[in-house]
């Protein structure tokens with residue numbers, strides 16, 4: 388594991404849902420090929436130069452010290468902190484990252500700050516001992532392992548990912564799923580209903596289209612496809628009383 392030091396940790400995001408965030412790792416071994424927006428940005432701003440470098444994560448060694456400094460100053464402004472926005476807090480096969488994420492959540496919770504986590508790795512069961520205000524999510528865009536290996540080569544297998552989420556749900560935690568970036572049929576033929584059924588135990592589902600992918604934008608009826616599938620998600624969530632959010636730009640007709 389490589390380490391770096393940083394000067395700051397908590398910052399406010401400009402994304403649709405989410406308040407403050409922290410990214411205590413540079414790069415991500417999951418190496419998603421949708422492509423990964425965080426990788427594209429890191430390349431554009433010169434923080435990494437190659438895909439291989441992106442896939443070799445670098446942990447911020449002074450994460451906890453930075454939180455100790457920043458929490459007292461920011462705590463009255465923060466509603467929640469999302470781990471993470473440009474990397475993955477529970478990177479598959481990196482226990483040092485998981486340990487640091489758990490320690491960071493513990494510190495934020497101790498200051499009365501709620502945390503939201505999203506991963507394509509494995510959510511550790513220790514999270515069930517933290518504040519029940521926290522929300523734990525996984526990204527799940529398919530149930531087909533062949534697709535996972537092709538598009539998220541370093542991430543956790545889907546079944547393991549789902550089992551870890553289910554364990555937290557069963558322990559009484561709030562759970563959610565991000566079905567984004569959902570693939571068009573020219574990337575993979577699959578059943579959205581099957582995917583929704585697999586995550587029907589969760590409290591919230593987020594659904595969004597794939598962006599920055601030529602194959603998706605060249606799929607002739609991608610707009611109609613996303614309009615139709617977003618409606619299916621809404622119908623499913625309403626029927627099962629699950630909260631939902633459809634990402635901006637996914638529905639293009641009203």
Ligand code: SF4
Pocket residue numbers: 415416417418419422423424425426473474475507
């Ligand atoms: S898990 Fe997230 S941050 Fe990591 S490579 Fe995939 S999309 Fe990028």
